[in-house]
Amino acid sequence: MEYVYLLMLAGLVIALCIFIDRITDRLKVPSLLLFIGLGMLFGVLFRVTGLGNFTDYDLGNVVCSVCLVFVIFYGGFGTNFKEARPVAGRALLLSFAGTALTAGAVGVFVYFLSGLLPFFPSLGWVESMLVGSVLSSTDAASVFNILRSRRLNLKYGTSSLLEMESGSNDPTSYMLTVVFTAVLAAQNRIAGAAQTGAGEIVLMLFSQVGFGALFGAAFGFLSVFILKKISFNMGQGGTLFILAIALIAYALPSLLGEATGVFALAGNGYLAVYICGIMIGNARIPQKRDCVRFFDALTGVAQMMIFFLLGLLATPEDLVRPAVLVPALLIFLFMTVVARPAAVTALLAPFGAKAGQIGVVAWAGLRGVASIVFAVYAMSSLGDTLRFDIFSVVFVVVIVSIALQGSLLPLMSKKLHMLGDKEDVLKTFTDYQEESDVCFVRLRVGKNHPWYGKKLREVVMPKEFLAVLIVRGSETIVPDGDTVVMDGDVIVTAAPEFENRDEFGMYEEYIGNNHPWAERAVRDLSLPRGTLIVMIKRKKETLVPNGAAVLREGDVLAMIKLRGQEEGAGA
Numbered sequence: 001m002e003y004v005y006l007l008m009l010a011g012l013v014i015a016l017c018i019f020i021d022r023i024t025d026r027l028k029v030p031s032l033l034l035f036i037g038l039g040m041l042f043g044v045l046f047r048v049t050g051l052g053n054f055t056d057y058d059l060g061n062v063v064c065s066v067c068l069v070f071v072i073f074y075g076g077f078g079t080n081f082k083e084a085r086p087v088a089g090r091a092l093l094l095s096f097a098g099t100a101l102t103a104g105a106v107g108v109f110v111y112f113l114s115g116l117l118p119f120f121p122s123l124g125w126v127e128s129m130l131v132g133s134v135l136s137s138t139d140a141a142s143v144f145n146i147l148r149s150r151r152l153n154l155k156y157g158t159s160s161l162l163e164m165e166s167g168s169n170d171p172t173s174y175m176l177t178v179v180f181t182a183v184l185a186a187q188n189r190i191a192g193a194a195q196t197g198a199g200e201i202v203l204m205l206f207s208q209v210g211f212g213a214l215f216g217a218a219f220g221f222l223s224v225f226i227l228k229k230i231s232f233n234m235g236q237g238g239t240l241f242i243l244a245i246a247l248i249a250y251a252l253p254s255l256l257g258e259a260t261g262v263f264a265l266a267g268n269g270y271l272a273v274y275i276c277g278i279m280i281g282n283a284r285i286p287q288k289r290d291c292v293r294f295f296d297a298l299t300g301v302a303q304m305m306i307f308f309l310l311g312l313l314a315t316p317e318d319l320v321r322p323a324v325l326v327p328a329l330l331i332f333l334f335m336t337v338v339a340r341p342a343a344v345t346a347l348l349a350p351f352g353a354k355a356g357q358i359g360v361v362a363w364a365g366l367r368g369v370a371s372i373v374f375a376v377y378a379m380s381s382l383g384d385t386l387r388f389d390i391f392s393v394v395f396v397v398v399i400v401s402i403a404l405q406g407s408l409l410p411l412m413s414k415k416l417h418m419l420g421d422k423e424d425v426l427k428t429f430t431d432y433q434e435e436s437d438v439c440f441v442r443l444r445v446g447k448n449h450p451w452y453g454k455k456l457r458e459v460v461m462p463k464e465f466l467a468v469l470i471v472r473g474s475e476t477i478v479p480d481g482d483t484v485v486m487d488g489d490v491i492v493t494a495a496p497e498f499e500n501r502d503e504f505g506m507y508e509e510y511i512g513n514n515h516p517w518a519e520r521a522v523r524d525l526s527l528p529r530g531t532l533i534v535m536i537k538r539k540k541e542t543l544v545p546n547g548a549a550v551l552r553e554g555d556v557l558a559m560i561k562l563r564g565q566e567e568g569a570g571a
Contacts, residue, residue: 014301035304036399039311057391060313061380064373067302068170071369072270073246074299075167076277077291080160087157090351091164094361098165098343099136099172102365105339106331107132113330119323121387126187130180134375134394135335137173138166139368139402146409154418156357162364170370171271175208177374181381211253211267213275219249220279227285238286239294249276303369310372310395318392328396332367335397336405340365356416363412367394367401441465445489457481466494509557523547532560 016038081088111128114120123131143166147159154162182204223245232238253267285291318324341362348358375394379386413419445451451459456467456479469492470477470485477483485491511518517525522533522545535558536543536551543549551557 014304035307036311036314039308040314040316041311042308043312043314044316057313057376057380060309061373061376063309064306064369064376067306068270068370068373069246069250069273070295070299070302071306072167072170073249073273073277074295076274077281077295079164079167079278079281081278081282087161088164090348090353091161092168093347094161094165094344095169096172098347099169100176101343101346102335102339103129103132103136103173103176105132105342106135106335109334109339110327110331113327117327120327123387126180126184127387130177130184130378131331131390131393133173133176133180134378134390135173135331135367135371135397136176137169137367137370137374138365139370139398143364143366146406154357154360154413156354156418158357158360158418162361165361166364166366168274171208171212171268171274173370174270174374175205175268177377178208179204181378184385185382207256208268209271211256212269212271215253215267216249216272216275217279219245219252219272220276223276223280224283224285227280227283231286236290236294239291242280242291243294243298245276245280246273249273306369306373310369310376313376313391314395315392318389319396321392324389324392325396328393329400331393332397332400335365335367336363336401356418359416360409360413360418363405364409366405366409367398369398372398441493441495443491443493445485445487445491447487449485451485451491452487454485455481456483456485459485461493462495467491468494509559511551511553511555511557513553515553517551518553520551521547522549522551528561530561534558534560 107125107129110131111123111125114123114128143162147154147162153159223242227238227241232241250269250273252269253272254269256267341358344362344365345358348361353361371394372391375391379391443451459467461467467479467483470479470483471490471492472486472488479491509517525533527533533545536545536549537556537558538552539554
């Protein structure tokens with residue numbers, strides 16, 4: 001029955017995380033910090049109640065790796081490549097060269113730092129470079145969250161630059177982590193670890209990038225082709241198909257090494273799933289908005305679970321030990337003031353980047369979930385052979401980075417004069433819809449309809465509406481102002497689409513057996529103030545109700561509730 005307790009705990013944690021996410025909009029710090037705090041709180045409760053410490057790095061590695069697949073896939077899916085194209089070259093340069101430069105600089109710093117601190121073990125070059133590799137990527141989830149929630153409309157396409165860089169540099173960091181973990185495992189003679197020489201390392205790097213990119217592009221192309229050609233019978237079949245493709249795109253290149261028997265030939269699954277996400281997200285596919293909403297929710301839950309689990313793995317008393325806290329703070333200071341700014345300046349200055357842009361890009365190098373997940377991977381692979389607690393060191397660096405850099409990013413952007421009215425940060429995401437985007441509304445005209453018998457030029461309708469099509473029996477008409485509306489016409493009108501749902505919630509109400517609203521007119525219902533019935537689904541019909549509409553058993557009502565107006569009642 002242990003699995004029942006695990007399921008209950010998982011449900012409780014997800015519910016708490018969602019509730020916390022609802023109340024963090026008013027806070028000035030990134031909400032993901034609270035999920036880490038919740039995990040640490042549960043860890044403390046486990047120890048107090050005698051359940052012990054949760055130190056299963058193998059389980060943590062599996063869960064976090066799966067969740068990270070969805071985070072990285074959605075990072076690619078949500079990248080608006082049209083907006084990012086002007087800065088794509090610089091973003092990819094930062095993703096690969098910038099990540100490698102940061103990893104190398106931090107590795108050198110850690111090597112010399114370990115010999116200076118009396119309470120920190122002296123590390124070799126491979127261990128030091130492993131620390132730099134784990135910490136070299138910037139956190140897409142935190143960057144996206146701050147850019148969106150604080151509406152940082154940055155000049156010179158910087159929002160697109162940061163989005164693409166932070167979404168695509170995790171594969172580079174992971175690739176370096178895998179390489180140095182394999183080398184260290186071979187040095188420590190861990191069972192099953194392959195001996196790695198210089199040739200194997202070079203082959204591993206090329207295969208990680210090459211096969212990862214190849215599989216990602218292939219699955220992206222194949223997915224778009226299938227989604228355009230095949231109609232799925234089951235509801236949300238396209239969304240589930242994309243979910244399956246994301247998992248396969250990650251797993252298959254990763255399994256290539258096992259299939260060939262040559263470990264060095266494994267492809268980078270994270271790179272594959274990111275490229276696959278970009279190709280699908282930027283294609284015109286059916287039911288794309290449903291996919292966006294599904295993956296937005298799935299990725300949100302995945303991030304919550306990752307941060308909660310990482311908080312659960314952390315031990316508060318270990319984090320404040322001098323052997324962890326001091327080197328972590330020094331590494332963070334070096335990364336923030338020296339390593340990241342130097343790498344960004346070296347790569348962006350030749351492109352003529354403004355000083356303000358370089359400053360914001362350098363400061364926006366937040367460390368986050370990927371770094372801790374890669375630290376968990378190292379702990380799971382190397383176990384007790386590591387001479388220091390890399391997980392706790394990286395954990396502290398990430399906490400300080402999110403709390404300090406994340407909180408001050410809006411202020412730094414303002415001080416560096418990088419905020420511009422002509423920019424719109426939401427355009428950097430593929431789920432953004434401009435105000436000029438339209439939706440289509442269908443109207444059926446009968447003899448009692450006010451438009452019956454009139455020319456379209458005589459019809460009173462909002463100026464934003466446009467009649468674009470009339471279906472009259474088996475005939476399809478493209479109308480003009482002189483077209484006369486007749487009985488039985490189905491008129492398709494175009495209107496600006498409303499996408500800002502922040503101020504209201506939508507839900508469904510089923511009129512089942514003995515429901516108090518059954519067989520009552522809409523006008524007779526005592527609905528809470530701010531609540532409105534906008535649509536009735538009745539078997540195969542869809543009705544837009546008025547006050548005289550009578551609700552029947554089996555109806556499904558689409559309801560709107562305005563936020564902040566739950567008090568009081570109205571007819």
